[in-house]
Amino acid sequence: MTAITFETLEKGTEIGACQIPVTRADLVAYAGASGDFNPIHWNERFANAVGLPGVIAHGMFTMGVAIQLVTNWVGDAGAIVDYQTRFSKPVPVPDAEGESSPASGGNVISVAGKIGALDQENRTARVDLTVTAPDAQGKEQKVLMKAQALVQLA
Structure with missing residues (x-):
């Protein structure tokens, strides 16, 4: 894996996406x-x-x-120097026996990230995360708002 460097980044660059299954056992x-x-x-x-x-x-x-996406991308959890968000909606986690739940039960949190800002002087990148999950009716909703991680790069 090639190390992420400040010089290789551009505002708007996507860092990836992932889906995280959540079950009652996880809770x-x-x-x-x-x-x-x-x-x-x-x-x-x-x-x-x-x-x-x-x-x-x-x-x-x-x-x-949600921050695991950034950790995986940068390759060093210590490079994340700040992480903030606002909680906007709950993530319902249906029981495996529930009618509206997937066959395995639970829910899935989806996370996507992109470079929101670059600070040349401090050699930091702000990663903006979009974090969603289905509500109790199955409609996808943002569960974290303004989720942002500040990453210190070499």
């Missing part, structure tokens, strides 16, 4: 790792009772899996 594992055991992330009845369409992914889980 349980994340809850254990993060300590966030809020029942909206694992209990269907509770999530419905508070007005949600069902169990939803943790916001930080969604943010964390």
